[in-house]
Amino acid sequence: MEEYFDYAVEQIISLCKIPSPTGYTKKVIEYLKREFDNLGFKYEITNKGAFLTDLGGEGNPLLLAAHIDTLGAMVRSIKSNGRIRLTKIGGYPENNIEGENCIIHTRDGKNYTGTIQLNHPSTHVYKDIKTMERNDENIEVVIDEKVESKEDVEKLGIKTGDFISFDARTIYTNSGFIKSRHLDDKASAGILIAIAKMIKDDKLKLKRKVYIMFTSYEEVGHGGSAGIPSDVKEMISVDMGAIGDDLNCNEYQVSICAKDSGGPYDYDVTNDLIDIAGYSNIDHAVDIYPMYGSDVEATLRAGYDIKHGLIGPGVFASHGYERTHKDAIKNTTKLLFNYISK
Incomplete structure (x- = not known):
């Protein structure tokens, strides 16, 4: 067996x-x-x-x-600064995906990587990083492309309604544990x-x-x-x-x-x-x-x-x-x- x-x-x-x-x-x-x-x-x-x-x-x-x-997400909207506001698929708190790597899947078959970050992500810059509420207004996807505007993102083919998947980070340990999303x-x-x-x-x-x-x-x-x-x-x-x-x-x-x-x-x-x-x-x-x-x-x-x-x-x-x-x-x-x- x-x-x-x-x-x-x-x-x-x-x-x-x-x-x-x-x-x-x-x-x-x-x-x-x-x-x-x-x-x-x-x-x-x-x-x-x-x-x-x-x-x-x-x-x-x-x-x-x-x-x-x-669980996952979709592109809710593209911000003027080239970041993406997401909408959740399934039930989870935003802090469970903060700092997670992700993939944006466009409807024409392209994939773009990114990271889910707090709007104020740096402890060296923002005093409210500890207290800021984690919600869909304060969490965003930072795309791993040189984009600075909504128009830059749209040129990549990314649109509202595209799916977003989270990096599973799957690990099987020598002691028999399976760790993964x-x-x-x-x-x-x-x-x-x-x-x-x-x-x-x-x-x-x-x-x-x-x-x-x-x-x-x-x-x-x-x-x-x-x-x-x-x-x-x-x-x-x-x-x-x-x-x-x-x-x-x-x-x-x-x-x-x-x-x-x-x-x-x-x-x-x-x-x-x-x-x-x-x-x-x-x-x-x-x-x-x-x-x-x-x-x-x-x-x-x-x-x-x-x-x-x-x-x-x-x-x-x-x-x-x-x-x-x-x-x-x-x-x-x-x-x-x-x-x-x-």
Whole structure:
């Protein structure tokens, strides 16, 4: 099994390095196409841009969903001094991106690098650098080009509505930690690719029909609201486990969510996940996430009649520069392995 845990980590690292802010996920979709072509699974891309594949099996259809869209931004406007005012994609405080390198993706295919800075970035010049509020009025993108005016920037082909992705800064340490932006939810996306490889290599015997879906609009709340196969009876969002005050999960465990801001998850599904983790000696935690929503809740709000659950590897500093550990990847993979082969 160890080779599949390593494979999951390799996939996570590759996925994190592909820019895919919500609404600009074509590059990561192309990556998934190549990987699943290599694995030999047929797939479809929904009208909404989700990636859906049928892994086989018979009866009681289950959908496992991870999202491959990430936090990001767009060009809100171009300032007279040649800087860019951004608008956020997804929920995060501006201080989480201050000083971050980024890429501006123009709609005609050009890429320009830049840095997200406070309007008053120098401690040697500005007295208010410590107290200035971090918001979209005081944060700007400084482009790595010789530009001094709005007209200079427009000559580059940069326009309002262009996407901005953040440097993932992905690092895999000798001690097994994965540090990166966008582990939410590329950690779980990598796990699902590893599950598909296990099935391909005949290491995992399905006891039910299993689909995998990679959604493209989770960070803005409607990722799982469409494209669900009509025969699906149960859906599990494989997302990230939150870590922090009043929560049990750590960076080495799989987290099983009993309730989030959308309400409680299905009683039977949650019990099954807890029971399997317990008798399989899988290191896990059961938690309630106070400020969290998932793809499967969007599916329910869209009117689908399904049972629902939520699990994921513990991820520290969510929606910032995140961190998890290979052990959490192992434990999440093991729980999914045992759940779909029971």
